[in-house]
Amino acid sequence: MKKLPRSFLLLIGLLVCCSAIAEEWQDDFSNPEHSQMVWWGNWESFAINKQGQLQSQAAEAAESVLFHESTAAIDAEWKFWVRISGTCSAYNLIRFYIALEEDDISSNGLFVQIGGANKNITLYQQTEGEARKIIEDTTRKKLLDADASYVHVRVTRSEDGVMHLYSLVEGKDSVWTKEGECFVPMLSSKYSAIVIKNSKKRGYDFYIDDIYVKGEVQNTPLTDEETYNKASIQLQTESISPNGDGWEDEACITYYVPTQKTTAKLSIYTANGVLVKHVPQVSSSSEGMVCWDGTNMNGQIVDIGVYVLHIEIQSPTIPTLRQRYALSVGR
Numbered sequence: 001m002k003k004l005p006r007s008f009l010l011l012i013g014l015l016v017c018c019s020a021i022a023e024e025w026q027d028d029f030s031n032p033e034h035s036q037m038v039w040w041g042n043w044e045s046f047a048i049n050k051q052g053q054l055q056s057q058a059a060e061a062a063e064s065v066l067f068h069e070s071t072a073a074i075d076a077e078w079k080f081w082v083r084i085s086g087t088c089s090a091y092n093l094i095r096f097y098i099a100l101e102e103d104d105i106s107s108n109g110l111f112v113q114i115g116g117a118n119k120n121i122t123l124y125q126q127t128e129g130e131a132r133k134i135i136e137d138t139t140r141k142k143l144l145d146a147d148a149s150y151v152h153v154r155v156t157r158s159e160d161g162v163m164h165l166y167s168l169v170e171g172k173d174s175v176w177t178k179e180g181e182c183f184v185p186m187l188s189s190k191y192s193a194i195v196i197k198n199s200k201k202r203g204y205d206f207y208i209d210d211i212y213v214k215g216e217v218q219n220t221p222l223t224d225e226e227t228y229n230k231a232s233i234q235l236q237t238e239s240i241s242p243n244g245d246g247w248e249d250e251a252c253i254t255y256y257v258p259t260q261k262t263t264a265k266l267s268i269y270t271a272n273g274v275l276v277k278h279v280p281q282v283s284s285s286s287e288g289m290v291c292w293d294g295t296n297m298n299g300q301i302v303d304i305g306v307y308v309l310h311i312e313i314q315s316p317t318i319p320t321l322r323q324r325y326a327l328s329v330g331r
Contacts, residue, residue: 023072024214029054040103041066045196045203053083056196058203061091063195067103070192075159076215078112078192081152083207088115088144091199094206098155098213099189110187111195112165114151119144121153121167121179125273134273135165135180143169152176157215160312160322161185162267162275183269183310185324189217231321232256233311239328242294242301251309251327252291259286259315266290269308271326276302294329304330 029035032048045064049055058064072078078098086092093115100109106129113122119142123135144151150170157163165179192213196206233255240248255264266279277297282290292309296302306328313321 022214022216023070025068025070026210026212027068028052028210039066039068039194041193049207053207053209054194056198056203056206058196058198060203061198061200062203063197065105066194067100068192069190070099070213071189071217072213072215073099073187073189074157074161074216076157076213078155078211078213079153080211081150081209082114083150084115084144085149085205085207086202088117088119089199090117091197092202092205093197094208095193095195095197096153096208096211097191097193097195099187100191100193101188103191103193105193105195109189110184111193112153112155114153115144118142121151121165123155123163123165123179123182125184132272134182134184135163137177137179140167140177140179143167143172157184157187159320160310161187181275183267183273183275183308185273231258231313233313233321233323235309235325235327237327239330240294241330243331250291250293252289253309253311253325254287254289255311255313256287257313257315257321261315262286262288263314264288264290265312265314266292267310267312268292269310271306271308273308276307302329 027035029048030052035048036043042064045056045058045062046066047055047057056064080096082094093113095111095113097105097109097111101107109126111124111126113124120140122133124131125134152168154166154176161184162181163184164181166176167179168176194208198206233253236252236254237248240251242249253266263281263283265281268276270276279290279292282288294301306326309325309327311323
């Protein structure tokens, strides 16, 4: 089986998480003057209504945008709710950009789409103007195929880059529903943005309110250099073929950490960042090994391709150690 170039493996392996300055902000649009100072863009296509909600006001078919400074990127949470008083379509939807590198909706970033052709809640990653779905629960399509839909949305991103998307649709859900999770290794943010896309007759049908954002800026290394110099984390093979022949059927990571007690957790993702499986946490002394047998959460052998192994080593006495490796899976 052909192995991956070592340079590519090193590039994946050296990715580390970051942390820095804390940020927290919110806007319930109860103070129109304040909102109009901190948000900028197509204000002619928006208004703050009598209920203190941001409402679209486009007289014609349009894509209307407001920007807000926002640098939250790790250990972060974004919450808001939207109302869509009509049936969604490819021409009628709301996007909330939780992160943008520039005040330009074509720049790199992440956005939640509410509505669209599938009438659901989806998280997209946008790179060089191209957007791809990274979280979508295909069993929850047509969630918004009814008038006056209120949707509460919550997105989180942990220190190690794992993202979760939750939603609560009034009239359909009684509790938060997890839409899914994925892995985003690096996230740069300077702005958030509200985007409303409407057809000619739907310019007044979109509402958004109670935006809350908190998190840290991703700009300085989190890892402890001295601890990393003493620690050892090593993937034992660059490729596996989980076909049951007893040869390279699983991938194992061995580790040593200069502390008395550790806990190791291994997560496996596709090359596109979709979660494949969590390997249960393993408690040990200062050293141990955790393995993946090439199966997904349903116990099925995964497809041939490249996967990312993310391991966390935790201890009460030192900072969490994290490492990522690329692994080739064949047959």
